[in-house]
Amino acid sequence: MFAPLDTQRCFRGLLAAMSGPGTVHDVTPGLPLVLATLIDHEVRLAEVGDPQWETADFVLVRGGDSGGALLRARHGTLLDPALGATAIYEIDAVGEGPLALSVSGPGVGPGPRSLHLTGVPDSEVALWRRTRSGFPRGVDVILVDGTGRCAALPRSTTLSIVEG
Amino acid sequence: MGYLAVKGSEEAIRAARALARPTGGRQTVEALATHLPLVLDEIQGEAGVYEPHLAALAFTQARGDVAEAVFLLRGYRSTLPRRAPARADTAELVPDRRISSAFRNVPGGQVLGASNDYGLRLLDLDIGERPDATPDTGIADEAGPTAGTAGVAATASGAGGAGAQAPAGGAGTGPLSKVIEHLRAEGLVAQPGPAEPPQDITRVALRFPASRSARLQALARGQSGAMTSFAYANLRGYGPFHPTLAELRVGALPLTVAHPRTGNPVCIGELPVTEAEAIGQKPDRDNGTLGMGYGCVPGRNERKAIAMAILDAVLSGVNDDAPFDSPLADEEFVLAHVDGVEAAGFVEHMKLPHEVTFASDLDRVRTIRQHVRGPA
Known part of the structure; x- marks a missing residue:
C-alpha cells in the first residue's frame, strides 16, 4: 500500500506530465503507484479484453500495443468531452528508445518537443492520432515504465513520428 | 523586452x-x-x-x-476522497428547535430552541464592553417570556435545552413526528414519489432539466442571499407560491452507512441541519390537495432552508411539475444563479485584463461611426 504523501507526489508528477506533454517525470515505482493515485471506488478501470472496456474511465494497456482496442475506449461527447477515457500504458522505457515522437500543442511551447519511447509500435501511435482527430473528444494517454518514469500525451497534443 | x-x-x-x-x-x-x-x-x-x-x-x-x-x-x-454514501432520514432528526406556523398545537409542541424571532432588533451598544461569555449551546434566554406574548404554545417555555439533547418543557427526548405526515395521513398532501437514485452535482455536472435530487443539492449549496432574494421575489408576486411553513426544524441528523462487511446500517455521526417544509395550493388548479416544497441545509440557516423550500415548490410546479409562468419557474435561471462561487467568480473576473476583447469592441464601434458619419 502507498501512503497519502506518495499518491500526492505521484499526482503532482502526473499533473506536471499532463501540463507539459512530452516531459518526463518520476513516479517511482511506476504503474502500481499511478493506479493507487488515480483509481478508487468511484471510477472504473478496464484492461484490454475486459467487457467493461468501452465504458471505463481508465483503460490499462500492459505493453505498448492495445491491438486496436483504444479506438473502442470512451471518447466522450462534444457536450461532455471530459468523459473521454484516460489510457495508461506500461511500456519498456519512457524518455529513451528507438521511437522518437515530435510533440506540439498546448503546454509545449513555440517549438515542438521530442519524446523517446521504447516498446510502442508505430501502429499504436497511429491509434493515438486517430482518437484525437475529433478533438475535444478523444482519449488522453499516460505512459509509465518499470523504473517509474512517466510522460503524458493529452488529447490536445499533436503527434508525429520522427523518422530516424 | x-x-x-x-x-x-x-x-x-x-x-x-x-x-x-x-x-x-x-x-x-x-x-x-x-x-x-x-x-x-x-x-x-x-x-x-x-x-x-x-x-x-x-x-x-x-x-x-x-x-x-x-x-x-x-x-x-474537491481534494477529499469520497469514502461512501451516507443515508439520512430526517424523521430520525432529534430537534432542538421545531416550530410550525401552520398549526398552533402540533404533537410534541412548538419547541422554540434558540431564536431571536420574537425579540426586538436593538443594537446592543454595550456588547463590546463585556467579556466574551461561554456559549451554552441551544439556550434561548428570552424564549420563555416572549413565547407567551407571541402566541406560541407554552410548551416551548423554559428554553431549548442543551445542544442536540432533549429540549426541556414538555417536548419529547427523541425524534418528533413530522407535521407533513399528519397532512399526508389525511390525504391533504400527496405521498412522496418513489425515490430516484441521488445524483451528485459535484461528480456529474448540473444539466437542465435537472433531476429533483440535483435541484435539491444545487439549492442546498446555494448562496444564502441569492436564495433569499429569489424566494422573496416569489412572495412579492413574481412567483405563484403562497407558502405556509408546515414545519421548520433544527437539530442533529443521524447519518448511517452500510457496514462494508455485514451491510448493516451503522450510525457514523450526526450532521446539524435545518429543515423546512412549505405547503400551499397550486394557483389556478384546485384538485383538493396541497403542494409541498422541501428545504434542508447543513447547519443552522433557517432563512436559507425556508427559501429553499419555496424555490423547490415553485420549480416543481407545486408538485405536478407543470411549470408556472414565472421567471422563478425557469430552473436554469434559479439553479445556475444561486451558486455563490460561480456568481462571484464570473462577476469578479471582470477585474482581470480584457484589453484584447475591448480593443476589438472599440474597433467595431469606430468602424460603425465612420460608416455612419463618413470619413472625418
Missing part, C-alpha cells in the same frame, strides 16, 4: 497580495468557532462540506469575505 513588463507586474502582484494578507490567527479561529457559529454554518452549507474548524480557517484566511471563504473551502473539499 516583453519579460520586463511581466516582471513589473509580478512585483506589483506580490505587493498587492502582501497588502491583502490575513492577519487573523489562532485567537480569531477560536473566537469564530466559539462565538460566530452562524457565519461558519453559512460557509459550510455553500461549500458543501461540514467541518466548522475548516470553515473558521477559511473565513480567517479570507479576512471575513464569505464568498472567498466558500471558494477556499470548496476547493479544499
Whole structure:
C-alpha cells in the first residue's frame, strides 16, 4: 500500500506530465503507484479484453500495443468531452528508445518537443492520432515504465513520428 | 523586452497580495468557532462540506469575505476522497428547535430552541464592553417570556435545552413526528414519489432539466442571499407560491452507512441541519390537495432552508411539475444563479485584463461611426 504523501507526489508528477506533454517525470515505482493515485471506488478501470472496456474511465494497456482496442475506449461527447477515457500504458522505457515522437500543442511551447519511447509500435501511435482527430473528444494517454518514469500525451497534443 | 513588463507586474502582484494578507490567527479561529457559529454554518452549507474548524480557517484566511471563504473551502473539499454514501432520514432528526406556523398545537409542541424571532432588533451598544461569555449551546434566554406574548404554545417555555439533547418543557427526548405526515395521513398532501437514485452535482455536472435530487443539492449549496432574494421575489408576486411553513426544524441528523462487511446500517455521526417544509395550493388548479416544497441545509440557516423550500415548490410546479409562468419557474435561471462561487467568480473576473476583447469592441464601434458619419 502507498501512503497519502506518495499518491500526492505521484499526482503532482502526473499533473506536471499532463501540463507539459512530452516531459518526463518520476513516479517511482511506476504503474502500481499511478493506479493507487488515480483509481478508487468511484471510477472504473478496464484492461484490454475486459467487457467493461468501452465504458471505463481508465483503460490499462500492459505493453505498448492495445491491438486496436483504444479506438473502442470512451471518447466522450462534444457536450461532455471530459468523459473521454484516460489510457495508461506500461511500456519498456519512457524518455529513451528507438521511437522518437515530435510533440506540439498546448503546454509545449513555440517549438515542438521530442519524446523517446521504447516498446510502442508505430501502429499504436497511429491509434493515438486517430482518437484525437475529433478533438475535444478523444482519449488522453499516460505512459509509465518499470523504473517509474512517466510522460503524458493529452488529447490536445499533436503527434508525429520522427523518422530516424 | 516583453519579460520586463511581466516582471513589473509580478512585483506589483506580490505587493498587492502582501497588502491583502490575513492577519487573523489562532485567537480569531477560536473566537469564530466559539462565538460566530452562524457565519461558519453559512460557509459550510455553500461549500458543501461540514467541518466548522475548516470553515473558521477559511473565513480567517479570507479576512471575513464569505464568498472567498466558500471558494477556499470548496476547493479544499474537491481534494477529499469520497469514502461512501451516507443515508439520512430526517424523521430520525432529534430537534432542538421545531416550530410550525401552520398549526398552533402540533404533537410534541412548538419547541422554540434558540431564536431571536420574537425579540426586538436593538443594537446592543454595550456588547463590546463585556467579556466574551461561554456559549451554552441551544439556550434561548428570552424564549420563555416572549413565547407567551407571541402566541406560541407554552410548551416551548423554559428554553431549548442543551445542544442536540432533549429540549426541556414538555417536548419529547427523541425524534418528533413530522407535521407533513399528519397532512399526508389525511390525504391533504400527496405521498412522496418513489425515490430516484441521488445524483451528485459535484461528480456529474448540473444539466437542465435537472433531476429533483440535483435541484435539491444545487439549492442546498446555494448562496444564502441569492436564495433569499429569489424566494422573496416569489412572495412579492413574481412567483405563484403562497407558502405556509408546515414545519421548520433544527437539530442533529443521524447519518448511517452500510457496514462494508455485514451491510448493516451503522450510525457514523450526526450532521446539524435545518429543515423546512412549505405547503400551499397550486394557483389556478384546485384538485383538493396541497403542494409541498422541501428545504434542508447543513447547519443552522433557517432563512436559507425556508427559501429553499419555496424555490423547490415553485420549480416543481407545486408538485405536478407543470411549470408556472414565472421567471422563478425557469430552473436554469434559479439553479445556475444561486451558486455563490460561480456568481462571484464570473462577476469578479471582470477585474482581470480584457484589453484584447475591448480593443476589438472599440474597433467595431469606430468602424460603425465612420460608416455612419463618413470619413472625418
